[in-house]
Amino acid sequence: MNAGSKPTDIQINAERLWGSLMDMAKIGATPKGGVKRLTLTDLDRQGRDQFVSWCTAAGLAVTVDGVGNIFARRAGRNNALPPVVSGSHLDTQPSGGRFDGCFGVMAALEVARTLNDRDLQTEAPFEVAMWTNEEGSRYLPVMGGSGAFTGAHTVEEILAAPDLDGVSFGDALRAIGYAGAAPVGGRRLGAYFEAHIEQGPLLENTGNTIGVVTGALGQRWFEVAVRGMDAHAGPTPMHLRRDALYGASFLIQEVNRLAKATEHSRGTVGMIVNRPNSRNVVPGETVISVDFRDTDVFGLDRMEQGIRAAAQRISAEHALEIDMRQTVFFPPCHFDASCVAAVRAGAARLGYRHMDIVSGAGHDAVNIAGVAPTAMIFVPCEGGISHNEIENATPEDVAAGCNVLLQAVLAQAG
Amino acid sequence: MNAGSKPTDIQINAERLWGSLMDMAKIGATPKGGVKRLTLTDLDRQGRDQFVSWCTAAGLAVTVDGVGNIFARRAGRNNALPPVVSGSHLDTQPSGGRFDGCFGVMAALEVARTLNDRDLQTEAPFEVAMWTNEEGSRYLPVMGGSGAFTGAHTVEEILAAPDLDGVSFGDALRAIGYAGAAPVGGRRLGAYFEAHIEQGPLLENTGNTIGVVTGALGQRWFEVAVRGMDAHAGPTPMHLRRDALYGASFLIQEVNRLAKATEHSRGTVGMIVNRPNSRNVVPGETVISVDFRDTDVFGLDRMEQGIRAAAQRISAEHALEIDMRQTVFFPPCHFDASCVAAVRAGAARLGYRHMDIVSGAGHDAVNIAGVAPTAMIFVPCEGGISHNEIENATPEDVAAGCNVLLQAVLAQAG
Numbered sequence: 001m002n003a004g005s006k007p008t009d010i011q012i013n014a015e016r017l018w019g020s021l022m023d024m025a026k027i028g029a030t031p032k033g034g035v036k037r038l039t040l041t042d043l044d045r046q047g048r049d050q051f052v053s054w055c056t057a058a059g060l061a062v063t064v065d066g067v068g069n070i071f072a073r074r075a076g077r078n079n080a081l082p083p084v085v086s087g088s089h090l091d092t093q094p095s096g097g098r099f100d101g102c103f104g105v106m107a108a109l110e111v112a113r114t115l116n117d118r119d120l121q122t123e124a125p126f127e128v129a130m131w132t133n134e135e136g137s138r139y140l141p142v143m144g145g146s147g148a149f150t151g152a153h154t155v156e157e158i159l160a161a162p163d164l165d166g167v168s169f170g171d172a173l174r175a176i177g178y179a180g181a182a183p184v185g186g187r188r189l190g191a192y193f194e195a196h197i198e199q200g201p202l203l204e205n206t207g208n209t210i211g212v213v214t215g216a217l218g219q220r221w222f223e224v225a226v227r228g229m230d231a232h233a234g235p236t237p238m239h240l241r242r243d244a245l246y247g248a249s250f251l252i253q254e255v256n257r258l259a260k261a262t263e264h265s266r267g268t269v270g271m272i273v274n275r276p277n278s279r280n281v282v283p284g285e286t287v288i289s290v291d292f293r294d295t296d297v298f299g300l301d302r303m304e305q306g307i308r309a310a311a312q313r314i315s316a317e318h319a320l321e322i323d324m325r326q327t328v329f330f331p332p333c334h335f336d337a338s339c340v341a342a343v344r345a346g347a348a349r350l351g352y353r354h355m356d357i358v359s360g361a362g363h364d365a366v367n368i369a370g371v372a373p374t375a376m377i378f379v380p381c382e383g384g385i386s387h388n389e390i391e392n393a394t395p396e397d398v399a400a401g402c403n404v405l406l407q408a409v410l411a412q413a414g
Numbered sequence: 415m416n417a418g419s420k421p422t423d424i425q426i427n428a429e430r431l432w433g434s435l436m437d438m439a440k441i442g443a444t445p446k447g448g449v450k451r452l453t454l455t456d457l458d459r460q461g462r463d464q465f466v467s468w469c470t471a472a473g474l475a476v477t478v479d480g481v482g483n484i485f486a487r488r489a490g491r492n493n494a495l496p497p498v499v500s501g502s503h504l505d506t507q508p509s510g511g512r513f514d515g516c517f518g519v520m521a522a523l524e525v526a527r528t529l530n531d532r533d534l535q536t537e538a539p540f541e542v543a544m545w546t547n548e549e550g551s552r553y554l555p556v557m558g559g560s561g562a563f564t565g566a567h568t569v570e571e572i573l574a575a576p577d578l579d580g581v582s583f584g585d586a587l588r589a590i591g592y593a594g595a596a597p598v599g600g601r602r603l604g605a606y607f608e609a610h611i612e613q614g615p616l617l618e619n620t621g622n623t624i625g626v627v628t629g630a631l632g633q634r635w636f637e638v639a640v641r642g643m644d645a646h647a648g649p650t651p652m653h654l655r656r657d658a659l660y661g662a663s664f665l666i667q668e669v670n671r672l673a674k675a676t677e678h679s680r681g682t683v684g685m686i687v688n689r690p691n692s693r694n695v696v697p698g699e700t701v702i703s704v705d706f707r708d709t710d711v712f713g714l715d716r717m718e719q720g721i722r723a724a725a726q727r728i729s730a731e732h733a734l735e736i737d738m739r740q741t742v743f744f745p746p747c748h749f750d751a752s753c754v755a756a757v758r759a760g761a762a763r764l765g766y767r768h769m770d771i772v773s774g775a776g777h778d779a780v781n782i783a784g785v786a787p788t789a790m791i792f793v794p795c796e797g798g799i800s801h802n803e804i805e806n807a808t809p810e811d812v813a814a815g816c817n818v819l820l821q822a823v824l825a826q827a828g
Contacts, residue, residue, distance in 0.1 A: 201650065202651065231614075234631060270659075277742045
C-alpha cells in the first residue's frame with residue numbers, strides 16, 4: 001500500500017459506479033424501467049461481454065470456469081496468498097430490476113478501479129467474481145454457479161439441467177461462448193464479500209444506510225394438502241361438513257403465530273390451490289405452501305413441530321386428512337466473524353448509519369460461506385421492493401455500500 | 415273419485431316409475447353412469463319428445479308455452495277450478511345425474527298414470543309440468559322457465575339470453591321445436607308440488623325416507639377482496655407484513671362461526687383467488703366468495719352484519735383494505751302451510767319415516783311459491799351427492815316419494 005494514503009482516505013468513484021450500473025441496465029432493459037436478462041441467453045452474453053471488456057480495460061486477468069463463472073484478478077504483492085474475492089451475479093428475474101446482483105458485480109469492479117486510480121497494491125490478490133445463474137429462473141438449481149464452485153452441486157448435474165424448451169445448461173453455455181477452460185472450484189479464497197440490495201424494508205424503515213449482514217436464514221418449506229369432502233353449500237348443514245379450506249385457514253394462522261414468536265423467524269403461506277373452487281361448493285381439497293425461515297435450526301425445528309402438532313389437532317377436530325411433505329431445506333448460515341467485523345468497522349469508520357441484519361433470502365454468498373470466510377453488505381432498496389421492474393436504489397446508497405466494500409476488502413487483503 | 419277406493423289404498427306403480435326414470439336416463443347417458451342433457455340441445459329435444467309421447471299415451475292434453483315449459487293436463491270433474499300441478503325439470507348439469515329434476519317430472523307423470531289405472535277423477539284438473547332450463551348451465555338465469563312463468567323474469571329477457579357460443583335461448587328453443595304458442599304464466603294454479611332428491615345428507619344420515627320440505631333458504635352472496643402488499647417471504651419481518659391471505663383466513667373462520675350459530679344458517683367460502691400465489695411471496699391480494707343462506711332474512715342480515723364488522727376489525731388490525739360486494743340475493747321462501755301439511759299427512763298415512771326439512775338449494779318450486787300454494791317432497795340421495803354422475807337413489811325411496819306426492823295431490827285436488 002502506498003505510504004501517502006490511509007485506507008480511511010480512499011473513496012470509490014460514485015459517478016463511475018452509477019454509470020456502469022446504468023450502462024449494464026441497458027442490456028435487457030424493459031419498457032417499465034426494469035431488466036430482463038435471463039441466464040445464458042444472448043442478453044446474458046452481451047452483459048458478460050461488457051463486464052469482461054471493462055475488466056480487461058482495468059487491467060484485470062479474466063478467467064472463465066466450466067460452468068461460466070467469471071473471475072477477474074488483480075495481482076497482489078504476494079500472489080501465493082489466496083485471493084480476496086467480491087462479486088455477485090448479472091442474470092435477472094424475468095421481470096427483474098437494475099440492482100439485484102448487478103450492484104454486487106459493479107461494486108467489486110469499482111473497488112478494483114479505485115485501487116488502480118490510487119495505484120494501491122494489496123498484499124493478497126483481489127478478484128471480481130460473476131457467478132452464473134443465481135436467480136434460477138431459467139435453470140434449476142438456483143445459485144447454481146456458486147453451488148458448483150463449492151461442490152454443493154456437481155458440474156455434470158449443473159450442465160445437464162434443461163430449460164422449459166429442453167435446451168441444456170451446457171448447450172446454452174457453449175452457445176454464448178462462456179464454457180470456460182478453468183476448473184470449477186477446488187481453490188482457496190482468502191475471504192468473500194458480496195454487496196447487494198437488501199430486498200426488504202428494514203434499512204429504509206430504520207433510516208440505516210448499511211446493513212452488516214451476519215448470516216442468512218435457514219429455510220424449510222412444506223407442501224400441505226388438506227382433504228375433506230366436496231358438498232353443496234346449500235343443503236349441507238355446518239356440522240356435517242368436511243371443509244378443506246376452513247381447515248387450511250387454521251394452518252395459515254398457525255404458520256403466522258409460530259413465526260411471530262421470535263424476531264428472526266419467518267412463516268409464510270404464499271400459495272393456495274383450492275378445489276373445486278366453486279362459489280357454492282364446500283371445498284374438498286386445499287393445498288398450501290408453507291415457507292419457514294429462521295436464524296437457527298432449532299427455530300426451524302420448533303416451527304415444524306408446531307405446524308405438525310397443529311395439523312394433527314385440525315385433522316381430528318374437523319375430520320380432515322392432512323398430508324405434509326418437505327420440499328426445501330437450507331440450513332441457517334452464519335457468516336465469518338472477522339469478515340462481518342470488517343464490514344461493521346468499515347461502515348463505522350465512514351460514518352454511515354448501520355445495523356446488523358440477517359438475510360432472509362438466499363445469495364451466492366450463502367454458498368461461498370461453506371468454503372471461505374464470507375460476509376455481505378446490504379444497501380436499502382426503495383420500499384423494500386425487488387424482483388420487480390420498479391426495484392430502485394439511490395446513487396448515494398450504492399456508493400456508500402461500495403465504499404464499505406472497499407474498506408472491508410482492504411482490511412482482509414492487507 | 416270412485417266409491418270403491420279410498421286415497422290410502424292407492425299405490426303408484428313403482429316398477430313403471432323406475433322404468434321411466436331409467437329410460438329417460440338413456441337420453442344423454444354418460445360412460446360414468448350419469449346424464450348430460452343440457453337445456454335446449456338436441457338431447458333435450460329427445461327427452462321432451464319422449465316425455466310428450468308418454469303424456470299423450472296417458473291421455474293428457476299437452477300444451478307448450480312461449481319459453482318451452484310443457485304442461486300435460488288431466489281433466490278434473492270441475493275444470494273451472496285452477497289445476498293442481500306437479501313437476502320439475504328434465505335438463506341436467508354438464509356432468510349431471512339420473513334423478514335431479516327428472517324424478518320430479520316422472521313422479522308427476524306416474525301420479526297421472528296411477529289415476530288412470532284406477533280410473534279416478536279428481537275434482538280439480540291435474541297437470542304435469544316440465545320447466546325449461548332449471549340448471550342454468552347453458553343459459554342464465556337459473557330456473558328461467560319457472561321464473562318467466564311467475565313474472566320474476568320477462569319473456570323477452572329469457573329469450574334474448576345468449577349461450578357461450580352466442581346462440582340465443584329463443585333461437586335454440588325454436589331449433590328444437592319447443593317454442594310453444596301458449597302464453598307464459600298469467601293463470602292460477604290451485605297448488606304446486608315438486609318431488610326431488612334431497613341433494614344433501616340429512617335424510618340418509620337420520621334414516622328418514624321422506625323430507626317434508628317447509629321452505630327454502632334465502633341466499634346472500636358476496637365477493638370479498640382483501641388487499642395488502644406483495645413482499646418477499648424471506649427479508650420481510652412478520653410485523654411489517656400486510657398479508658392478504660392471512661387476513662382472509664380470519665374472514666373464512668368468521669363466515670363459519672356466524673353460520674354455526676343457528677341450525678338453519680349456512681356460510682361457505684367456496685372460492686379463493688390468491689395473488690401472486692407464489693411460494694415465497696407474501697400474498698398482496700386475496701379474493702374470496704361468501705355464500706350465506708338462512709331460513710329467515712334476519713338470519714341473513716345477522717350474518718351480513720357479522721362479516722362486515724369482522725372485515726372492519728381485520729382491516730384495522732392487519733393494515734389491509736377489504737372491499738365487500740353483494741353478488742346474489744334470494745329472499746327465504748316459506749312454503750304453503752296447507753300444502754306442507756298435505757305432504758306430512760301423506761307420509762304419515764303411508765308409514766314412511768319423515769322429517770321436516772328446509773331446502774338449501776333453489777328449485778322451480780321456489781319460483782312457483784311466489785304465485786301459488788306450494789310444497790316439495792324430498793327423497794334421500796346416496797351420500798348426499800348430486801350434480802355428479804354418481805348421483806344415486808333407490809327404487810324404494812323414489813317410489814315412496816311418488817306415493818307421498820300422490821297423497822298430497824289427491825288431498826289438494828279433491
